[in-house]
Amino acid sequence: MVNTWWEVKVLCDPSLEDTVFWRFDSFGSQGTSTQQRGSSCVVQAYFPQHRLELLDLSAMALLIKQDALCNDLVLPRISWQLIDEEDWSKSWKDHWKPEPIGDRFLITPAWLEPPADNQRLVLRLDPGVAFGTGNHPTTQLCLESLEMRLTYEKTDVTIADIGCGSGILSIGALLLGARRAYAADTDDLAIHSAVGNRTLNGLTEQQLPLLHGSLDTIAQTIDAPVDGIVCNILAEVIMDLIPQMHTIVTPDGWGILSGILLDQSKLVADTLEQHGWVVATLWRRQEWCCLNVRRSPA
Numbered sequence: 677m678v679n680t681w682w683e684v685k686v687l688c689d690p691s692l693e694d695t696v697f698w699r700f701d702s703f704g705s706q707g708t709s710t711q712q713r714g715s716s717c718v719v720q721a722y723f724p725q726h727r728l729e730l731l732d733l734s735a736m737a738l739l740i741k742q743d744a745l746c747n748d749l750v751l752p753r754i755s756w757q758l759i760d761e762e763d764w765s766k767s768w769k770d771h772w773k774p775e776p777i778g779d780r781f782l783i784t785p786a787w788l789e790p791p792a793d794n795q796r797l798v799l800r801l802d803p804g805v806a807f808g809t810g811n812h813p814t815t816q817l818c819l820e821s822l823e824m825r826l827t828y829e830k831t832d833v834t835i836a837d838i839g840c841g842s843g844i845l846s847i848g849a850l851l852l853g854a855r856r857a858y859a860a861d862t863d864d865l866a867i868h869s870a871v872g873n874r875t876l877n878g879l880t881e882q883q884l885p886l887l888h889g890s891l892d893t894i895a896q897t898i899d900a901p902v903d904g905i906v907c908n909i910l911a912e913v914i915m916d917l918i919p920q921m922h923t924i925v926t927p928d929g930w931g932i933l934s935g936i937l938l939d940q941s942k943l944v945a946d947t948l949e950q951h952g953w954v955v956a957t958l959w960r961r962q963e964w965c966c967l968n969v970r971r972s973p974a
């Protein structure tokens with residue numbers, strides 16, 4: 677059980693914001709938020725205390741300052757403090773409002789009601805300590821890709837969600853009409869949070885089996901290949917998973933892959949093509965991209 681958190685604040689030029697998110701993510705942040713402050717912005721992240729030593733925080737600060745220097749930006753001001761669980765939830769809750777994503781979703785914090793005139797699919801979330809609040813560009817790109825695929829093509833599909841975090845992508849797919857989403861994450865805290873979000877959205881264990889593990893765990897669990905894969909993890913992890921991806925999908929299956937920085941997209945696309953996948957589209961937001969892929973005909 678996590679009781680104490682590092683709250684890290686970076687006051688920086690807005691054009692550094694995305695790089696700061698990326699650095700936070702690579703050090704295992706479990707929740708982020710951003711606010712405008714005049715012509716600057718404050719990017720915040722939360723890390724379970726036991727996961728980061730002071731040395732890690734110093735290294736992260738150094739890397740963020742180097743990022744600013746390399747981009748000719750003013751040096752960011754970086755601070756951190758320990759806060760307890762109650763303060764963590766409160767500061768998180770203060771920042772989080774219902775957020776429309778794509779044409780169909782309204783991501784709604786568990787503690788708020790959606791507006792009375794809402795016409796969108798309400799995806800309720802209590803992120804707990806897991807990544808996946810919908811405010812990161814990669815999550816948004818995945819939800820929008822799912823929306824395109826499941827709104828205009830057949831919806832009665834099964835999917836695998838590798839690196840499910842809060843469960844946001846699986847829940848989104850089920851709200852759009854998917855029949856079942858097998859979701860896996862290597863982090864216990866993510867699974868714990870996804871279990872809560874499954875209940876919050878009125879979904880059953882059968883619709884959304886939550887597994888501690890990764891692609892191989894899903895392979896051992898499914899009784900038939902799935903129609904599609906969603907995977908929003910860093911490019912390095914995705915490239916390790918690509919050689920096994922075909923083992924869990926149908927021969928005409930598809931994939932939605934994000935967590936990939938634009939300058940890594942060619943490397944990931946080449947790896948996909950070497951393993952029997954075709955990149956159909958690349959969607960981009962800020963420095964991030966999302967590859968929509970399908971199995972290449974045999």
Ligand SMILES: C[S@@+](CC[C@H](N)C(=O)[O-])C[C@H]1O[C@@H](n2cnc3c(N)ncnc32)[C@H](O)[C@@H]1O
Pocket residue numbers: 806807808809810814815818838839840841842843844845860861862863866889890891908909910913935
């Ligand atoms: C960037 S978050 C994505 C969360 C959510 N799917 C979203 O789109 O917002 C990546 C998640 O992948 C998990 N993860 C990292 N490496 C993994 C791996 N090899 N297999 C499964 N999950 C992994 C992390 O614990 C984290 O919860």
